[in-house]
Amino acid sequence: MESSRDGVDKPMLQSNPPLSSERRPETSGQLESILSDTRLPFCQRLLAATWTELKLLFRLAGPAVAVYMINYLMSMSTQIFAGHLGNLELAAASLGNTGVQMFAYGLMLGMGSAVETLCGQAFGAQKFEMLGIYLQKSTVLLTITGFLLTFIYIFCKPILILLGESSEIASAAAIFVYGLIPQIYAYAANFPIQKFLQAQSIVAPSAYISAATLLLHLLLSWVAVYKIGLGLVGSSLVLSLSWWIIVVAQFFYIVKSEKCKYTWGGFSLKAVSGLCGFFKLSAASAVMLCLETWYFQVLVLLAGLLENPEVALDALSICMTILGFVFMISVGFNAAASVRVGNELGAGHPKSAAFSVVVVTLVSFLISVVAAALVLVLRHVISYAFTGGETVAQAVSDLCPVLAITLMLNGIQPVLSGVAVGCGWQAFVAYVNVGCYYIVGVPLGSLLGFYFKLGAKGIWLGMLGGTLMQTLILIWVTTRTNWNKEVEKARERLEKWDDKKQPLLMD
Template sequence: MASAVQTVCGQAYGAKKYAAMGIICQRAIVLHIGASVILTFLYWYSDTVLQAIGQSASIAEQGQVFARGLIPQLYAFAISCPMQRFLQAQNIVNPLAYISVGVFLLHILLSWLAVDVLGYGLLGASLTLSLSWWILTILNGLYIVLSPSCKETWTGLSTKALKGIWPYFKITAASAVMLCLEIWYNQGLVLISGLLPNAAIALDSISICMNYWNWDINFVLGFSAAASVRVSNELGAGHPKLTKFSVIVVNATSIFISTVFTAIVIICRSLLIKAFSTDAEVIQAGSSLIPLLAISIFLNGIQPILSGVAIGSGWQHIVAYVNLTTYYIIGLPIGCVLGFKIGLGVEGIWWGMVVGVLLQTITLIILTARTNWDLEVINPQ
């Protein structure tokens, strides 16, 4: 949902409509808090939900304990995420980084105290996460209110945030659908792998590889955010040529870095699996997934960047349809057929993901390449 703030605030900043940015941020927070109220019920009754999707009663029970401890975090997200996008849209990133590093170090200490010293287990771990996110939220809020950097874009609380909710809700909903379809697809692969024969080996191997994939995607998401901010700023400022140039530069940089990461994965291969497991079967199964992991990491150098371009341009509704088609209508069935019917197991499931991401990437490349940026400047979101 917060990616809508990147679109609207980014374009408003480019157009020098600074006062509107604070209103947009507040409007987003109102909608996010409403969504958090709904999600609270899902978290509170997560035991029932987890059992309904096939998890054992013991796992579902522990999952519910952890989820309930994360409920305060939902509301921290609701406030913090719009504020972060509000600051990013103004190219204020260093303070966010410093605050995040500080809270991260504090979080490590608090987690150690809650879990190891006080012995509060899963509930302690989740409540610590919630506390850390609230500290991060408060610090970000204080920076916005007190920093001279935001004196033009933050003019205080206003009832104007309650006006124009519906038009903004539509782009927010499209943003949520776009990103949720993508995130759920990747996370769902792990759940589906648990239904395979010899599920323990399958889950161990895919979890290790997905862990490396997550490290890479978190790195690349920084480029995605940069692409989103730069594109939205230039569109708002009415600079079509600079917008196009920004798209080319950020994609070229990301592809180069992802190529290096891909080479590292291929060269290290089994060492990456051995770093997490000494079981011979897990090492063998994980090593067989390394080529697919390498392909996925290379695609990470293109797909998230183009998604960032889409967010900056306000194309979330289009990409939502693309994600639904390529991931769920094409990629997921292919993965299930290869994994369960053909007997390729976890490799087949991952191949389905690769096919889905590849098709999505090709579609986004075509969409971006055919874009008339002069028209985008005339009709920004």
């Protein structure tokens, strides 16, 4: 390959070959050949193509799922430690974790996603020094955003009361949230670093760092909550500390690793120039993800307005924690679907693109079905991992059928969203999210929960209706897609960008 002839770039590309340029001809070209070989019987072609696609799929999805699940386990374990302090503490940690922290998480992750595209383009164009500049720009911008979010954390108690939460739960949640303030700035550094590494196909170090930090987090949480007696604020402070450990360890890897010596050139004043344009790009990247992330936070906030909100919040928080944990698997497949479809379309392989969509969707759905079945089997005992209350256990058991349906939908919806990203349908999906989630789901949930007195289950069922509508729309659009036309659109984009000699997002 051309890049291998360059004596400067050769070590970098050998240790971290870009997926789109180095691996694609050998793998996706083989898949297209298998699917196009009419000399083979259909069943033989299907088996060979499925095996080839599965190897590609799990190579992409496996590491991503590991990182997301390990990081999520830290928040989940913090909630478990808080839950064993009492029902009020569990409700407070749930409201703080799901209602406040996830607000910041969605915004910061969405804004940090701009780095993923920019770093990927720069790495593919062999402009390696720009990856470090983009990393620093995003970190500066997210730190400024984090400073503004800090005020929401500081004044979260009156905000929660204004939204209708009880004074007792809001006060306890505020104590938990205060300990999460340092975590905001860990987000500001972590998300750009994560995307910087992913753009170079460096995923394993993040997984190892996260796994080691999780073990340390569990130990420190046990000491802070039970041995020192710091309670809610201790559990959240340990969570913040754990995120900072991940940030420092990843940054140390970037500085010391041979794999990053061409992409990290040290700190530069270029990081503070042109931030306005970078902000516009980051804000646009955040819209679609925020609409998705914040949707189920509305469910928790609405549950706080019910009669006996403590039990409702406890039950919902347990179900949301389980849902979030399984959702990390779907997020990994979302990323894999986006990469697979985008690579195949760029390579001019319509059959491979369509086949990849089918395989990744079926695999993700089957895993979600297994998870849903486990939830139904364990519905009467699953809550005792979080709290010992029998009232909460009964409420969780009552919600488990709705949780199981949600898990199965989440085996399809995130994957199809990844397909949409791979095809460049982000704007369309954003409109679909607004209509299905906030025009249909939230009002319907409020109607069932409050007017028809169905409580937390009614709110969830209504919002589940919005998710079902969105999933059906994405299925309809995907099944009607002309993949040959999508290949032509991809080719036109590539030719246009090549003519202008500009990166994609500067077009």
